[in-house]
Amino acid sequence: MKKLIAILVLVASQVLGQTNDTVYLAKIQKFILDNEGKKVGTGLCFDLVDKALMQIDPTWKQRSMGKKSYIFGKKMNIKKGVEVRVGDVFVLEERVQDGKALPSHVGIIVYVDENNMPIIAHQNVGVKNKKDSKVVFWTLDEFTKGVSNKKVKMFRPFLPKN
Numbered sequence: 001m002k003k004l005i006a007i008l009v010l011v012a013s014q015v016l017g018q019t020n021d022t023v024y025l026a027k028i029q030k031f032i033l034d035n036e037g038k039k040v041g042t043g044l045c046f047d048l049v050d051k052a053l054m055q056i057d058p059t060w061k062q063r064s065m066g067k068k069s070y071i072f073g074k075k076m077n078i079k080k081g082v083e084v085r086v087g088d089v090f091v092l093e094e095r096v097q098d099g100k101a102l103p104s105h106v107g108i109i110v111y112v113d114e115n116n117m118p119i120i121a122h123q124n125v126g127v128k129n130k131k132d133s134k135v136v137f138w139t140l141d142e143f144t145k146g147v148s149n150k151k152v153k154m155f156r157p158f159l160p161k162n
Contacts, residue, residue, distance in 0.1 A: 024056040024159045025086045031055045032110045032121045035135045043133030045106045045124045049089055052108050052121075053157055072106075072155035082154070084109055084118040090143065091153040107143055117141070 031052050041047025049072060053060045072089035076082045088109045094101070107122030118140040124133040144152055 027055040028052045028087045037134050039133050043130035045122050048123050049106050049108045073157035076154040078154050087157050089155040092147050093151040
């Protein structure tokens, strides 16, 4: 069903002459849906986001801005209630799971469900090593559970202008 929705969005955007943004976001979505349950790249969470964004810009590379900070597009102000859309990237700078501090983690919105809940794709979670990593979908609430709002960053990818 999810793949059907992604295909319909892509076809409708091309037939109805929607904006390039719609076409680009549909490409990101299709890539993620096609890789559900599979390991992308080395299995690190950043690899999934990088490969998804490469669907719209083959020259894409995540941009590091210091030791722990990554730039995945325009930083959005979550506190202002910005609408979440396919392709938005969420970075958890610090998180705690089962009382244990974990390194930063990143995921990408794959769709918004029928209850208007953003669904995020990520990998390298709940596994002992990255070789067992696979793309999974969680609600945004599950993804950010136990993380201070100050440690959650949202980015809207820069889309090609052509």
